[in-house]
Amino acid sequence: MSHFNDYEADQSRLYNIGHVEDINSEKSKAKVRGIWKITAILTVITIIEVALGLSLADKMGDYRWVLNLAFIILTIAKALFIVSNFMHLGDENKGMKLMIYVPLTLFIWFIIAFLADGSWWLEISQALGYSHPS
Amino acid sequence: MSTAAVANKKTKWMGGESPFDISYGKMMMWFFLMSDAFTFGAFLISYGTIRFSSPLWPDPNSVFRAFPGGFENAPLMFVSLMTFILIVSSVTMVLAVHSGHCRDKRGVVKWMLWTILGGIAFLSCQAWEWVHLHHEGAWVGAFRDGMNMEHLPNFFSENVDAETLRLYGADAAHKFFNFFFAITGFHGFHVLSGVIFNIMILVFTMNGVFDRKGHYEWVEKCGLYWHFVDLVWVFVFTCFYLL
Numbered sequence: 001m002s003h004f005n006d007y008e009a010d011q012s013r014l015y016n017i018g019h020v021e022d023i024n025s026e027k028s029k030a031k032v033r034g035i036w037k038i039t040a041i042l043t044v045i046t047i048i049e050v051a052l053g054l055s056l057a058d059k060m061g062d063y064r065w066v067l068n069l070a071f072i073i074l075t076i077a078k079a080l081f082i083v084s085n086f087m088h089l090g091d092e093n094k095g096m097k098l099m100i101y102v103p104l105t106l107f108i109w110f111i112i113a114f115l116a117d118g119s120w121w122l123e124i125s126q127a128l129g130y131s132h133p134s
Numbered sequence: 135m136s137t138a139a140v141a142n143k144k145t146k147w148m149g150g151e152s153p154f155d156i157s158y159g160k161m162m163m164w165f166f167l168m169s170d171a172f173t174f175g176a177f178l179i180s181y182g183t184i185r186f187s188s189p190l191w192p193d194p195n196s197v198f199r200a201f202p203g204g205f206e207n208a209p210l211m212f213v214s215l216m217t218f219i220l221i222v223s224s225v226t227m228v229l230a231v232h233s234g235h236c237r238d239k240r241g242v243v244k245w246m247l248w249t250i251l252g253g254i255a256f257l258s259c260q261a262w263e264w265v266h267l268h269h270e271g272a273w274v275g276a277f278r279d280g281m282n283m284e285h286l287p288n289f290f291s292e293n294v295d296a297e298t299l300r301l302y303g304a305d306a307a308h309k310f311f312n313f314f315f316a317i318t319g320f321h322g323f324h325v326l327s328g329v330i331f332n333i334m335i336l337v338f339t340m341n342g343v344f345d346r347k348g349h350y351e352w353v354e355k356c357g358l359y360w361h362f363v364d365l366v367w368v369f370v371f372t373c374f375y376l377l
Contacts, residue, residue, distance in 0.1 A: 014157040015349035023236040031232060039225045043218065050214050053376045057195050058291060068377050075372040079365055086228045087361045088354075096154040100164060107175055114179045118186030131189040131302070 038085045042078055049074050163355045167362045170324075174366050177320065178373050181313045190302035192310045193291035194375045200266050213375050216259045217367065220325075223252025224364040227332075231357040234350025239339060242353060246336040249360065253329040260322050264315070274315045277308040314374060321366055328363045331356050 021028050049071060060067050084090035089097055125131040146153040154161065185191050195209040202212070226248040233241030267273075271282035272289075287299060289307055335356050344350045 014152060014155065015351055021236045023233060023238040023241055028232070028236055032229065035225060035228050035232070039221070042221055046214065046217055046221070049372070049376060050210055054195065054210055057193070058293065071372055071376045075368055078368050082224070082361055082365050082368070086224055086364075087358055088231075092156065093154045096156055096161075096164075099154070100168065103168060104171070106172075110175065110179055111182070114183045115186050118183035121183075121187035122189060125187070126189070132298075133189070 035085070038081055042081060045074050045078050157351060159351065159355055160358070163358050167358060170362065171366075174317075174321070174369070177313075177317050178369060181317065181373060182377075184309055184313070188302070188306050188309065190290070190294065190298055190306045192289040192307055196291055197267075197272075197289045197310075198263075198375060202262055210375060212259065212263065213371060216256055216263075217371050219252055219259065220256050220364050220367050223249045223256065224361055226252060227357045227360045231350075231354050234344070234353040237345075237350070239342075239345060242339050242344075242350065243336065246332060246339065246353070250329055250332050250336065253325055253332065253360075257322060257325055257329070260318060260325075264318075267311070267314075272307070272311045272314075274312055275308070276311055277304040280304075317370060317374070321363070321370055324363050324366065328356075328360050331359065 052067065052070060056067050083100070089100060122131065126133060152158070152161075156164075198213055199209045200206055200212065201208040205211075226245045230242050230245035230249060233239075233245055270285040270288070271277070272285075276282065277286065283304065286303055286307055289310075290299060290303060294303075335353055338344060338352065339350075344352065
């Protein structure tokens with residue numbers, strides 16, 4: 001392990017070869033409890049989403065977008081829990097976190113722009129008589 | 135390199151160490167996941183665009199009503215089960231990675247086995263869903279030439295009037311199922327490759343490869359991939375079954 005690639009250098013420090021936690025220690029058990037706690041949160045959020053989907057899907061009328069916004073917020077919450085806790089991004093260096101989270105904000109523009117485009121296509125289609133309001 | 139020796143090394147960007155305190159392999163996995171996130175994102179957003187541009191669209195509560203065992207009126211129940219299975223397999227993967235950090239080989243083997251089982255269970259459920267939908271006439275390219283249209287009204291909400299259904303139903307169902315099978319198929323392919331990677335990691339663990347290396351980072355990298363697969367499913371579930 002004495003000679004390293006000129007670019008990569010000695011990365012053994014990053015692999016935690018040094019201090020190892022015992023699986024039976026209190027620290028380890030606390031971490032495992034935390035993992036199951038996050039699991040419970042994710043399950044509850046999913047149950048809420050399904051319950052909303054089943055009960056309110058047909059009943060919102062013009063305010064369907066409120067329900068959709070609720071779904072999107074709950075889904076993004078689940079995504080943040082998974083990325084931060086299960087993928088351990090929450091434990092990483094600040095630069096690493098930024099490198100992942102900042103480009104993903106492109107999705108905000110991406111989603112709004114394309115869904116707005118889609119709605120506009122429908123509007124034009126209806127205005128030109130190709131589709132009728134359903 | 136005399137300037138480097140003289141300069142005060144204030145930043146992590148002077149070479150010789152990882153600026154983000156992360157190993158090369160893990161960082162590359164994150165880069166790959168970012169690219170894959172945009173690929174799936176593009177598919178799902180294009181689905182949303184086509185859906186918003188359609189005067190009529192199938193109702194998920196009507197399309198996805200079946201449950202194995204002959205149940206025909208359990209809307210969203212089967213997909214909830216699939217979501218639960220995949221989330222739990224993600225949890226067992228986290229526990230495998232944790233066991234790896236603690237160099238607990240038996241723990242890694244145990245949790246990897248559960249993860250692989252969860253992945254295979256998910257794939258089986260997805261296969262059942264596909265076969266069931268196919269029996270109702272839904273497939274890639276379906277509802278185009280007037281064939282197999284008997285089940286078409288079942289895919290839409292009861293509130294839709296017959297005239298709207300006649301004008302737009304077949305086209306809407308055609309687009310819906312093209313997207314559905316393409317996106318869930320692409321996702322299923324990721325699950326399959328994830329299961330294969332997990333089996334490889336399990337075999338390596340059992341053979342003591344990681345004990346010899348001194349670290350279980352491969353388990354962690356496969357864990358990242360598996361969590362990504364779960365994450366994509368969370369979004370696919372929301373887009374197709376809820377929104």
